[in-house]
Amino acid sequence: MKLQRTAFGLLVAAALLAGIVAVSEQQKTTAPVNPVDQAASQRVFDFGEDAIAVVTIESRRPAVTIERVDGQWRLSAPLKVPANAATVAFLTNLLTTTQRDRTLNVSRDRAAEFGLDQPMGQLTITLNDQQKHQLVLGKPSFDRTFLYALIDPDPNAKELAVSLVSPQFANAVDRDRKEWQVEKTVDKTVATPSPSAAASPTPTVNPTPQTSPQPENSPVALPGN
Numbered sequence: 001m002k003l004q005r006t007a008f009g010l011l012v013a014a015a016l017l018a019g020i021v022a023v024s025e026q027q028k029t030t031a032p033v034n035p036v037d038q039a040a041s042q043r044v045f046d047f048g049e050d051a052i053a054v055v056t057i058e059s060r061r062p063a064v065t066i067e068r069v070d071g072q073w074r075l076s077a078p079l080k081v082p083a084n085a086a087t088v089a090f091l092t093n094l095l096t097t098t099q100r101d102r103t104l105n106v107s108r109d110r111a112a113e114f115g116l117d118q119p120m121g122q123l124t125i126t127l128n129d130q131q132k133h134q135l136v137l138g139k140p141s142f143d144r145t146f147l148y149a150l151i152d153p154d155p156n157a158k159e160l161a162v163s164l165v166s167p168q169f170a171n172a173v174d175r176d177r178k179e180w181q182v183e184k185t186v187d188k189t190v191a192t193p194s195p196s197a198a199a200s201p202t203p204t205v206n207p208t209p210q211t212s213p214q215p216e217n218s219p220v221a222l223p224g225n
Helices: 002-030 035-042 085-097 108-114 168-173
Strands: 052-059 064-069 072-077 103-107 121-127 132-140 147-151 159-165
Touching: 052 085, 085 168, 103 108, 108 159, 121 168, 132 159, 132 168, 147 168
Parallel strands: none
Antiparallel strands: 052 064, 052 121, 064 072, 103 159, 121 132, 132 147, 147 159
């Protein structure tokens, strides 16, 4: 009798377990999956390029600030000049399309291990709605396939959330200031005369002094007279 109760209890438990598994599987198959949201959660930042208004780049070189003015990128610091569109596009594309590999939670006293105590670069991004984001770049990973980085770091957090991002960020940030400016072009429509083509001054010819004609039958002065 006791054996029958035990067997009955096992059957009930098995039935309940099977029911739970069935409900769980049904929820997995019926739950909506949004691949766009999943992809966005993997990106370094979730905003698009059109949302970026200002970017400030700080590195071992002089700080650079670029901003969008009437749809065109311009430098506002250290000079107020048009920005190189290709250089800016390389950076904004990295910010909005590249993905982070994974995130490691480490104690703050280990910041030097990841080069985050003295970062090689720091980006501050201001969006059109004035929302700000920050990316702090540390040193490369041991195989140099990633850069250690902090994405929107929380200064009050007990741990550092260290992410692995593309090493291309180093190329985008550590640039000479001139690479952020539009290259000066020479107007080839105006021809510059070469020195050989320049007209040489016409030499001045002294006029040959004219002699007064002597009258006919006039005596010719001879030497000694």
